[in-house]
Amino acid sequence: MRLVIFDVDGTLVDSQNNIVASAIGAFTGMGLPAPARADVLRMVGLSLPETMLRLAPDATPEIRAALVEAYKDGFRDLRLRGQDSPLFPGARDAVLALANTPDTVLAIATGKSRRGLEGMLDQHDLRGLFRSTQVADDHPSKPHPSMVLAALAETGIAAPRAVMVGDTSYDMDMAAAANVRRIAVGWGYHAPETLVADHHIAGFDALAPTIDRMME
Template sequence: MRLVIFDVDGTLIDSQNNIVASAEAAFAALSLAAPARADVLRLVGLSLPETMVRLAPTATQALRDDLVQAYKDSFRTMRLQGHDAPMFPGARDAVLQLAGAPGTMLAIATGKSRRGLEAMLDQHELRGLFHSTQVADDHPSKPHPSMVLAALAETGVAARHAVMVGDTSFDMDMAAAAGVRRIAVGWGYHAPELLVADHHISRFDELAPIFDQMTELADG
């Protein structure tokens, strides 16, 4: 069996506008100066508590906890108002193609909450395609390897037969720490040239052929 582990924000969906707007709303709700857009996007993929540590390093723990809750409230309100994040071009087709490939399982390792991930899966009609869904609610923040290791354990796939597909250095470092190979996408929130990966792709239709090649080499 083979396993493809996907990041979500910046890899499958373009959620940057919702993420930045929610961060701005959270800081405004607590009468704090909003962080710069680039600073927020640079931290996409981390858990919310870790994100707030980096965005508000001098704040008390209680204040950071309030920022996390305000962010969640804002993000949920935006979702209920219909501000959904679109999938990147070719993302859904790539997921469906891999889901139908013989001997291939799919997983998710995301900084999203369980509630946020389930809403995304429902919105894009992807529910049931992933054999393992690992979220920030249950694990240390990326780049800790916990999410990838849990996905391997749940699916029973050996690390050499798995790849991580992501857009940030957090994804790449997490995969490396778990002994899983890495495919970096070129359309996400970290500059592609800064991502240390086994392969880089610039379009989703490149993913399946590269994955086939990587797993064939692993078997060889």
């Protein structure tokens, strides 16, 4: 058996508009200067507490905790109003094809909360395809390897038979710390040339063939 672990934001779904809007809304709603869009996108993949620590390093812990809650509320409100995050082209077909491959198990390791992940899975009718779903609620922030190690333990698949698919340096570093191989996607929120990976792909059509070659 082999395990394919997916990041979500920037890898499966293009959530940048909702992420940036929620971050700016959280800061301005508390009377704080809004962070730059580029700065917010550089934080995608980190847990929200770690994100707010980096975006507001001089704020008190109480203010950063309030920013986390304001961000969550803003993101949920956008989703409830129908401003959804679309799947990247080819993502759904690639996930379904892998899920229907007999020797392949799928997992998720995301900086999203459990509530945010479940909303995304329901929105795109992907629930039930991932045997292990690891979220920021239950683990240290990426790049700590806890989420990948938990996915390995939950599925019973050894690290040499696993691969992480992601778009940020946090994903790549997390996988490396767990001794899992890495596929970097070229359409996410960190520049592809900055990602240290075993393979780089430019489209989802290359994902399955790349995994096949890696697992030969």
